[in-house]
Amino acid sequence: MNRRLTWLVALSLLGSACGSAAADPTTTITQPPQETAASPTTTIAPITTSSTTTAAPEAAAFPVSVTVGGSEVTLEAAPTRIISLSPTATETLFAIGAGDQVVAVDEYSNYPENAPITNLSGYTPNIEALASFNPDLIIVAFDPEGMIGAAFSGEVPVVSQFPATGRDDLLAQIEQLGALTGHLDEAVALASDIAARWDLADEADAGGASVYIEIDPTFYAASSNSFVGAALGGLGFTNIADAADGGGGGFPQLSAEAIIQSSPDVIIVGTDTGTTAADIAARPGWDTISAVINDQIIVIPSDISSRWGPRFVEYVEAMAAVANRPVTVNR
């Protein structure tokens, strides 16, 4: 089986290298490589079950067909050998009770602790290493040039769950994983729990207090166009990086001058930057900034704020608590 799979991988790599996108007629699940989707040649198996209605954990719900990122994924049976190359998806899989079906997760999937962490890389994926786990479902957050999808096309379904574009996308991705693993009920419950907590947090009102979300010590910042920035929109914060993000990329590099002059009321920094509140306060001239004067530098665990998974709402809640805090603006 292993050898056969490896051969298939080699052949499909060869096929994609030659540019002949001829779809195998026996393919049941087709993942058109992004953008170059050749719709006339793709054959999609008849959809027998709609996944959006009921689903008992495991068996009964299958076969199931789920649309992820515009492409249809059909599973004939509940997957039992899942590889997750996405720390976000790993957290979700374990949160919805699909952890037992996961055989390997990538090197950065450090949560929960009982996830089967390996040295697999989600950035520079090694197809053979993936194949050696004999997976029946692969979940990725990053698929350079559709390589993984192409390599396993026709043999193993590959699901790409890219960084969420917003709250709806975050919740939808959880439900997608629920449907794909036979844990739709748990996923729906988790999603509605998150939505409820998020709604509650959104009742906070920072009253237009300005916020600066520092991404690295060279003043790359998250604007409201980024996921981590947009999540603060409902809390009544104004983001000082928005003025610098004309391109809408979400992460402009700010000028230190502009940061000092706009004197943000709250500064958020992730633990992955290695920057502490003391480091920020010690920067020349930053002692005039409102957030420094009023001790409103919030250090957030990056694993929570940079993953669009079930724990992201904890970040929203933490910021809601900050928004509710009475801040004496003292400039």
Add this chain to the structure above:
Amino acid sequence: MRAALPPFRLNRRHGVLWAGAVATTVVVAIGLGAADITFLDGLDAAEWSIVSQWRAPRIVLGLVAGASLAVAGAGYQAVFRNPLADPYLLGAAAGAGLGATIIFVLAPDATPWAVPGFAFAGAILAVAIAAVVGQRRGTLGLILAGIAISAFISALQTFLLVTNSPRIAEVYSWLIGRLSTAGWVEPLTVLVYVVPAVGLLVAMRRRLDLFHLDDAELHSLGIDPDRTRLLVLGAATLATAAVVAAVGLIAFVGLIIPHASRRLVGGSYGRIVPISAAMGAIFLVAADTFARTAFAPAELPVGVVTALAGAPAFIYLLNKT
């Protein structure tokens, strides 16, 4: 046989002109920035710290880095008798890059001092290895050794990056080159190395002209070309390493500015070296002023501006003169 070399001394009027140009650039650069500051009605605490702790040190760093890279480039071009030589030729850039990457990747929580320290050590070490390996084969051997070692070190750096992907953004931002500095520690540290190194190059500038002659002729004049070459390369590398450690890899200045000043003031290094220093300082400060104001409050990496603005400007100069 050569006729008498052209006069070395800079016309005093030219000196005043260039000093004025540098001063004007500094004044304009101080006046412009992402923060909207009106100087006429006095400065409050925040504005004062913006100007004194961010804008001014950054401008000084730009002056020092631009002048040093340009002078170091002139030195490299002279002793290698090669117009394509630049201060990164013998592996200073690659070595600094590896040194910085090691810190970014292996000790991300190290003090901010670690990155410039390791970059400096990496640059010096890479050039020293190239010098030891390539010296016995003369100038060409030195260049080839530098290229081989650069390639090897760059591969090591790429390896470290690929195996530690999350740090790529930070390293990449360093590789493009940026003048962002907070406070005076960085520019003053660079000055400690750059003043003696660039001073030596300026003092030796007339001797650089002698590299028009081949090594045998230099020997007959009583000059040891290998020793002179090592001295020039040593000083230029020291200056380059100090600059690269502080600002990353700013492309183009060290290669093009010496050519531009050669176009303007002729072939003698007696003039090329000081004019390169002035032009390099002006060019880098002007490019950085653009980088920090054009899309304010966002910033551009200055390395992008130097290449984007410098190449067309140089082509214009090439055709004009």
